[in-house]
Amino acid sequence: MCPKVVKWCGLIVAAIVAAGFSTTTAQRAEIDVVRQRQQDMKAMAAAAKNIDAMFKGTLPYDAKAFKAATETIRAHSGEKLSVLFEGSVTAEGSKASAGIEAERPKFDKLAADLGTYAAALSVAADRNPDVLALDMRMQGSDAKMGGPLAKRNPDVPDPKTMPAEHAFHLMLQICTSCHAKFRVLAE
Numbered sequence: 001m002c003p004k005v006v007k008w009c010g011l012i013v014a015a016i017v018a019a020g021f022s023t024t025t026a027q028r029a030e031i032d033v034v035r036q037r038q039q040d041m042k043a044m045a046a047a048a049k050n051i052d053a054m055f056k057g058t059l060p061y062d063a064k065a066f067k068a069a070t071e072t073i074r075a076h077s078g079e080k081l082s083v084l085f086e087g088s089v090t091a092e093g094s095k096a097s098a099g100i101e102a103e104r105p106k107f108d109k110l111a112a113d114l115g116t117y118a119a120a121l122s123v124a125a126d127r128n129p130d131v132l133a134l135d136m137r138m139q140g141s142d143a144k145m146g147g148p149l150a151k152r153n154p155d156v157p158d159p160k161t162m163p164a165e166h167a168f169h170l171m172l173q174i175c176t177s178c179h180a181k182f183r184v185l186a187e
């Protein structure tokens with residue numbers, strides 16, 4: 001018949017084939033991203049557990065190990081964290097909430113704050129190569145302003161000027177805040 005129609009038909013077939021391929025590739029990429037997110041989160045959880053154990057004294061303080069743990073968290077925070085939740089946030093096997101797409105700036109801010117606190121803790125390890133010094137410890141007034149139930153005012157505390165233990169507790173609150181807001185609960 002009309003060669004024009006044939007041409008169009010060919011284009012449509014090509015487009016459908018291409019769409020089919022790109023879907024499978026996209027799906028594969030999606031699975032990889034979810035796996036990466038969860039791996040990174042698990043690495044951060046293991047690192048936080050180590051820092052916690054050193055503060056509690058159940059693990060001997062070792063500045064190198066302390067720093068390595070803070071650097072693990074820092075490396076997985078900020079933009080590194082944010083980009084893993086770009087595009088299609090919700091995916092098979094993921095607990096990420098669709099709310100991330102709707103409240104992107106809030107999500108990115110939590111990711112960035114996490115990095116700020118981790119960096120402050122990393123510096124604390126440099127400053128205390130031998131022992132977990134007393135000034136790394138949370139004092140009475142810090143506990144009052146940064147206890148687990150305290151409302152965090154993001155503009156007030158500067159993690160570099162507070163005891164490391166206090167910065168650590170506030171950092172854990174960032175993990176918790178983000179999960180409460182942007183992670184869907186397991187059924």
Ligand code: HEC
Binds near residue numbers: 081096
């Ligand atoms: C900016 C938001 C955000 C921050 C900050 C954050 N998380 Fe997460 N976390 C998530 C989301 C969203 C998921 C769900 C990811 C998924 O299943 O795709 C998650 C999942 C996890 C998981 C489960 C991983 C798995 O195997 O399914 C652990 C453990 C975890 N986070 C630990 C932490 C720790 C520890 C911190 C702080 C040091 C932290 N997270 C900081 C958003 C965040």
